[in-house]
Amino acid sequence: QVQLVESGGGLVQPGASLRLTCVVSGGNFGTYSMGWFRLAPVKEREFVSEISSDRGLTRYADSMKGRATISRDNAKNTVTLRMNSLRPEDTATYLCAAKRGGWGTAGLGSKNSYDHWGKGTQVTVSS
Numbered sequence: 001q002v003q004l005v006e007s008g009g010g011l012v013q014p015g016a017s018l019r020l021t022c023v024v025s026g027g028n029f030g031t032y033s034m035g036w037f038r039l040a041p042v043k044e045r046e047f048v049s050e051i052s053s054d055r056g057l058t059r060y061a062d063s064m065k066g067r068a069t070i071s072r073d074n075a076k077n078t079v080t081l082r083m084n085s086l087r088p089e090d091t092a093t094y095l096c097a098a099k100r101g102g103w104g105t106a107g108l109g110s111k112n113s114y115d116h117w118g119k120g121t122q123v124t125v126s127s
Helices: none
Strands: 003-007 010-012 018-025 032-039 046-051 058-060 068-073 078-083 092-100 121-125
Touching: 003 092, 018 032, 018 092, 018 121, 032 068, 032 078, 046 068, 046 078, 058 068
Parallel strands: 010 121
Antiparallel strands: 003 018, 018 078, 032 046, 032 092, 046 058, 068 078, 092 121
16 A cells, blocks of 8 residues: 655745655555645645656646746655745645556646545645
């Protein structure tokens, strides 16, 4: 069984930066494409970023372009999301997700294509 554990969240002021990390155990990490999503009260789960299993290609939500960088370390079974210029609207629980293989024909940030999910780490942006 595959398990994902996120860390790195916290309370920060607007304009600050954070680095979120997801550690994956079980399965074969190198064969998984990885994604980050976020969930806020009274909102649906929202795509943030993803990185492919084969060439490490990256994609971002429009709201994160220029403010986030996703990366992976296959030797350590980790995926990292670096965010800067954080805004109050970035406040949410950030969840890590994994799916087998590459993106294929899946659309950008296709939530239903991901097979495994972590419990999330809380990010709060407030002055």
